[in-house]
Every structure is written in C-alpha cells, then in structure tokens.
Amino acid sequence: AQSVTQLGSHVSVSEGALVLLRCNYSSSVPPYLFWYVQYPNQGLQLLLKYTSAATLVKGINGFEAEFKKSETSFHLTKPSAHMSDAAEYFCAVRLGNKLIFGTGTLLAVQP
C-alpha cells in the first residue's frame, strides 16, 4: 500500500528565508508524487510532479522538490519565501487510479 506523511502541520518562515516542507511516502513500487498548493478560499493548484524522470523537479513560483528513493522523501523547497507563498501545501501519491493526500502543511510567511 502507498501512503504519504507530511511532517509539520504548521511551518513559519521569515520573508526571504528558505522554505522546506517535508513529505515522506511509503510505496512498494516507484511512485508518482505531487505537490499541490491551496490558497485561502481557493481550490488546489498543482505545483509540481515527479513521474520517474528527473529526480529534481522544478515547479511553478520558484518551488522545486527532490525525489530521494533511499530516504523515501519528496521534500518541497524554495530558496526565498515571499509573502504570497502563505498557503496550505499538500503532498500526494498516486495509488492506482487514486490520489492519496497527506494531511497538509500550513505555511506562514512573516514580514
């Protein structure tokens, strides 16, 4: 079975600081992995995805994530946080035809 765990339900960073949101997965086969962002009162927007190609995946808004098989991780990073990055971030893994979501991490950006 596949599942995904996000460590840290709340993360707070200062504007301009590094953003690191953690995601670990459990899978018996190479997974498809995704990061989505949900801004307040909006739906989900795809940030990036890993589909067994390059292990370092670049997404929108300056975000990127690295697939590390040895660590079963797919952490999301951004070198410099912006106030507009404040949102909830969801890691997800595809299980057959289903997309299984982590519990989400709420990112706060302090001025």
Next chain:
Amino acid sequence: SAVISQKPSRDICQRGTSLTIQCQVDSQVTMMFWYRQQPGQSLTLIATANQGSEATYESGFVIDKFPISRPNLTFSTLTVSNMSPEDSSIYLCSVRAGAPGVTQYFGPGTRLTVL
C-alpha cells in the same frame, strides 16, 4: 491541462435537504473524481466517476448519500443528500488529463455549510 468549473461556488443549506453540485471540464476526460475536504483537514476521495458506468465509491461513502451522475465526458454532478451539519465541507471535482494522463487537476471547490 484542464480547466474545471463548479457550481455553486458556495451554499448554505438547511438540515435534511439535498444539494447538487455541478462540475464542467473544458475537455473530454475519462475519469472524474469527487473529493471532500472537511474544515481544517486534507482531501478524502468520495468516488470515481467514469462515463457510462456506475461510480465507484470509497469506504465510508455510499451512493444513497452521495449519488453521482456522469452523462458525458465533460460533465458530472454530485448530490449531497439528506444533509446534516457534519456534511459541511468543501467538495472538489477533479480530473486526470494531459499525456500520459498522470496529472490530476482540481476545480475551485464548492463550499457547503449545513445549518
């Protein structure tokens, strides 16, 4: 990519009534999905809806409570029946699109409050 619209965007309903949520996609898609996001929580898959067949429901969700229609490849509806305050959630429509059909896109959601 796929552009998804949902109607209504939000509603406030009385206990015991039903609400039908519409989902429209700008391209033909085989698989459509309905998710629920309860307040402060993550997304939970309700059911998968394929055109021309019965929807497949996840554990904890039943057709009598959440009937789904899928009349064509661009449209689906989800009805929340006999509502109670516990049904207050965001309901999201989702489709898989693009080659090779890996990426899943989401609609803006329908924010339902049941009094």
